[in-house]
Amino acid sequence: MRHMLSADRQADWRALGELWQRHVSPLAGGLWLRALGLIHLGEVEYQQQLRRCLNDEALQRELRIAGALICLYALPVSRIAELTTNRFHRDGQGLAYLTFERHPVLLPPKLARLIEDQITHRSTTNSLNRELCASDRYLLPGTVPGSPCDGDTLTKQLREKGLPVRAARNTAMIEAVTSLPPIVVADLLGLHPATVDRWANHANDSWASYLAARQNAGSGPVLV
Template sequence: MLDELPSRQQHVQYLRTVMVAAGVLPVRDEQIDGIPPWLDALLAAQPPHITRLIRPYASWSVLRRARGRSKGRASTPSVQKYARSRILIAVRFLRWLDEQQLSLGTITQRHVDAWLDAGTTTHLRLRDFLLWAHGRRLAPKLHVPWLGSQEDPDDFLDDHERWRLLRECFTEEDIPLHRRVAGSLVLLYGQRPQHIVTLTHSHITRRGTDTYLTFDRHPVLLPPPLAEIVQRLAEAERFGRRSILRDHDSGSELLFPGFRPGAFMDHGRLTKQLNARGIRVRPARNSALCSLAGDLPAPVVAELLGVHITTAVRWGRLVKRDWAAYLVARSEDGQ
């Protein structure tokens, strides 16, 4: 019944999380499992020939990859946004083909270029659907430019400013603890706020006097000042507004709990808080990743921080690091 209501309405989302936290509804990955009901409502208004194309594309391509990317970590709202945007663009393109009295199997590059030129850069998200359609012989091979940036980043913090901000995060007691931890993870490890907010107590490991934090698959040893504030955050009382379920502890495992029961903090809100404190997330991440890529081979950066290997290689290239020696060493060790 809740899935039949508009999913973007805040009161519907809040009611669902309260009922899940109270045990009335089963737990599900809301960012991904909430898409099929939305998809059903979207396709109900489409002609049958569009539904026959979009449903398998959404189910076996978009959602399948979304679940794969979220395996082992909590999904963020950006996962749902990514999936919905690609499905919507594909629907809009097919509706446009109908208006032009064209079919997917007979269109040419000229038709695709005309559609791209008539829209904004969001039309470039059509690339994913056309690749899928061509792979199943439903469309000819067509080219759509990649939406991602082809240029190297140019917004960085200088080392002096980066370390000054890190010292503030480690030592300034007037800064809320969760912002100190989040700022440190951005400045030191280049973590995205949307991944930071999903961290739980289970990501923290103690081995003797050492504290480790797992970003992806491998625990990362934290420097003592950061380890101290991470432990303090884990042991602190829940910050922010209290949920309507005052005696419920469904969010107790979350390091960055949100207002809704059992939900983590909105990453956009955390980003605004860090920016307001002077920790501009984008240049801070750029500087951290550049520093790490200069010290570590790309495969290590990818494995430790959970970034894609292509991203890690790109940063290694940016700092002109040659990690061929690392591959040779791995080979000699029999790994």
């Protein structure tokens, strides 16, 4: 989740993330999710789904944006459907941000370009919808002018394209609470702190169980 931080915080979290990925994430991430009894994606599946969303031009642009927002920021479909175009902006250095709640969140370049293309050339929006509420149009508009896309329909379309929503969001949430302090995750994503704390506590409990199992098995130290 270090992609959510502003540029001046990137270096510290990049170093931490590299350490995490090298020594912990490939094994522990899946154990956490299995311990929680959650539907989730494996590391390879997760990366493949994200790459499809960012790079596969055969997919509808709206689905690519929604899928990437789920994989990168663990946003529920209902929140994605309510996003408006005025929540996107670029700063003086050309970096792109999307505001989910109160604070702008840094976007990777490919996702930023997808969102810019969507704002400029929205394929599902008719002329009447474009004229309504021009300053805060829905990023993913629905078929009814001035309304957002339907969340259930969007979920179904993602699933039909092999992009499971629930599994991807669960995986992204674990990535978030194990990469950033829970209060930061709650603030950036606009989630209730208690919700994020529950995720973090589950992850910590499962991690403690994993460490105990490793020690009991006498399999040597775990690098962290």
